[in-house]
Amino acid sequence: MANDTVTDEPPETAFTRRDALKLTGLGIGSVAALGVGVGGVRAITNGAFSAGSGDPYELWHDWASLSGVERVVAAGVLACNPHNTQPWRIRAAADTLDVHSDPSRRMPLNDASGREHFAGLGCAVENMVIAAGAAGLTTKVTLFPDGLASDHVARIVLREGGSGQDRDLAAAIPYRHTNRGPYKSTPVDLAGFTEQSSRIDGARVLWITDGAARERLGRLYVEATEAITADTAQSAEAFTWFRSSRGSIDQHRDGLTLDGQGLGGLTLFAAKLLPAQSRKDGDAYWVKATREVHTATAAAYGVIAVDDVTDRTAQVNGGRLLARMHLTATALGLGLHHMNQITERIDRDTAAGNPDVFSARWAALLSRPASTGLLSFRIGHPERTAGLSPRRSLDDVVTG
Template sequence: MATNTATQDHPEITLTRRDGLKLAGLGLGSVAALGVGVGGVRAVTNGAFSAGSGDPYDLWHDWSSMTGIERVAAAGVLACNPHNTQPWRMIVDGDTIDVHSDPSRRMPLNDASGREHFAGLGCAVENMVIAAGSAGATSQVTLFPHGPASDHVARIALRKDRARQDRDLAAAIPHRHTNRGPYTSAPVDLSGFTEQSSRIEGANVLWIAEPTTREQLGRLYVEATKAITADTAQSTEAFSWFRSARSSIDKHRDGLTLDAQGLSDLALFAAKLLPAQSRTDGDAYWVKATREVHTATAAAYGVIVVDDVTDRSAQVNGGRLLARMHLTATALGLGLHHMNQITERIDRDTASGNPDVFSARWAALLGRPASGGLLSFRIGHPERTPGLSPRRSLDDVVAG
């Protein structure tokens, strides 16, 4: 899921809030000196000393000790989802969980077709299925029980069973985080994903690891990123989900943050000392990071493919498979970073009536029609561990 943030990553980072301060020229003593006075106040305000702790992060730390239906519902809240909008509402009634879309969390400019929104709901559904299975319960999932136009996306009926399954994936739930940092040059053995690739009916994974095709796809990602940043309305909408100050994180408990950008410890600390970056400066850095980090260090790309990317059930099922891919990557010690700039531009141009400049090239690289490529991501061996993303509490999203 595309990452339009106020700060991005670089393998040998020269992070700036206005792309002028070069950390390579800052010694540790200089950075420490910035920690006093105004810089020190900013460090506290921006959470330099409280990253990954406090109420917005409690669910990551508490999940493993939870039990019963609460544990299952919490697994859904911890699922990967586009731009960390957390698009779900849940109703728990006995052993049944009803998953509803929250339309207020749609991004109509960056996700004009709704594919990311409903895929994120699918990720939540599958996280709950996996959590329930590891506890010895089977899940009967019914998609759109009141029809595809309804916000009632799924009903999960749980039934106790002796068999326990998906234990490795369930164990990965509290450790799964999108890794936007640099990856090493080591190749990835994709055979570890084979078992999961066909687990969700109607969705599959297409891998792009051949160097030439991978490089061509990387260039297309960069071009799409530039197109998003050149579209003021699309860029502004995405930037509205960036939470810079700790007070904003505590208030919203969603969106993208500095902590989740895969920065080195030194770069992250310095970023929190400096004044907040503007949208245009953040966009420029995002383009640079996409070119010099994200595409430059991707060992392979994965694309979730379905029959029709506009079909709501296909979107949800694609998200269900994406959740399995991300948890599998986590269990294997791999980094995974959702990258949907290309499809976001395809949908944006289609909705705006503009010429579609990406579908034909997207289809050529996939070897199939663009209408089948739902979501995409890069994968590799990460150089560093990503930070936690904020999450809303169960009380915020679950009724029952």
């Protein structure tokens, strides 16, 4: 799969998208004036006037009008997944859906153990189970029907006669988006998650709500983010999944975009008027946002825990539970933001033979071995509406 070119050096102009944060004090008229000439061309090229519309986003808008197996499969394609790599290939028959891993969508440096890749596949499986259940179908899920070494991750058999459960979660599918913006200081009532927390065998949710523990975890997130950005190879791999222009979004229909960074409307528009930022500028912004927004405004953190984070079945089941947590948050009007920097660094250091500087502190925060903390996220009452992520079409990922 082709990726965007990695640029280590700053653009020719010293004025980058990071400087867009300064534009919030200029006023709407001044920012609008930047849309003339070269800036206007950039605004169009970078999608300043087409955010959330067009082919890469049509599945979000069309899902509610779909029906039958097509609706169930589309729910899988709209599932949450780390880095928006969309790691799935789906074979659809009249009553059977086979979910396969797409190895070309692995991130071997940022996801050295494959936990995020297979958890993302689990998210797709569970979204399809939820959509099928709400449509009055029963589902039988078999994980790795051809063995753990196979790319055949799951088989979902559909039957008539379901009870119509999970309607609230299914209704949330087209509205579920990762919210990376600031959250309000209002505490979160976790009672609404109780019913879903035990729905997947072998996976559970650990909540971190105590103020002191949240501060310690926040500092660990910042340190892990700094470690990722200081690791040139790991940072460069992540940057290849950033879609900086509308043309790149239309071409790939995956990855992360400016629209998904949680910026305010004026700042986001201004950012799209400016030249594409370098990897180094992007990393600097990520560290700053992790310190000043993501960890500073998290009302609570959740950790998906399993018996062994290296077990493929546990990874898939952890993803299945994560999908339920994200849809539940959406149904409750909460923002959820996947934050896996700590576990990414643990896996990266292990694979590279580096000293393990995070596992002991991760374990202390979890009050259990680090080998049980699969994935993590923050939640809270969002100040801003999350942007839509691009999605590949059904034709791109589904075969008959």
